[in-house]
Amino acid sequence: MFKKLLAMTFITTLLLAAPKGTYAATETYQIDRTALNKGLIAVNYTHNPDAKTIVRISKGNENYDYNLTNGARYPLQRGNGTYSVLIAQLISDNKYKVISKESVELKLENENAVFVQSIPLINWNGHTKAVVQTTKLTNAAKTDMEKTAAIYTYITHNIKYDYEKAQSVKTDYIPNLDAVYDSSKGICYDYAAIFAAMARSQNIPTRLLMGYEASAPSTYHAWNQVFLNGQWVTIDTTYDATRVQNGEKTPMIKNAADYTITQVY
Known part of the structure; x- marks a missing residue:
């Protein structure tokens, strides 16, 4: 994508x-x-x-x-x-x-420490608009699972897939999270990056992954893994946003076997 x-x-x-x-x-x-x-x-x-x-x-x-x-x-x-x-x-x-x-x-001592940091591909700080929104979304949440669900719900309900951008994006593209937030649209890379920034801002270890998903094995894709209850779980806000916005029900946590990973960030 x-x-x-x-x-x-x-x-x-x-x-x-x-x-x-x-x-x-x-x-x-x-x-x-x-x-x-x-x-x-x-x-x-x-x-x-x-x-x-x-x-x-x-x-x-x-x-x-x-x-x-x-x-x-x-x-x-x-x-x-x-x-x-x-x-x-x-x-x-x-x-x-x-x-x-x-x-x-x-x-x-904790190898997951790197997955709560800001990096060039997931560039955020306390003033990033999505991060400010995350503080509001998770105010009443008591667990990492509840915080993750709040972030997931916000993204899948509010960010639309940008088909035009998917056709014109350059090969050296890196998401600008404030621009994605302001436009409320993006490609899979944008979805995965903004989700990672929002979760990382809550000190929840989150990976941005690149590779392929089983239903579209020839399409390069980006999604996330989140460390919850002692294990990495797979979350794909890109595909789920389309489903949710079409009124379909879909589980937040996906089957990891449906994804082939080529890069981990």
């Missing part, structure tokens, strides 16, 4: 094509580990502001690519262990030069 992110589609090959040990001496990049106890790192740098730069965070065979923004905090969301952080700069025609590479060791 949205196009794959640019970094997922072609950056992998281009980075592998870069000569080993090709680093730019004139560029300064520093891994900021200040928020490592939350499962986050930042990259501080001094470089040509016109040069596009990416951060690749890898663990095992899994790679996550992000456009580099000075001071932005990137998640180490694949559990404790050793991560590789690689920085590469666009030199011409979608060709990237490796500038820096180092390892980061993650040792969290």
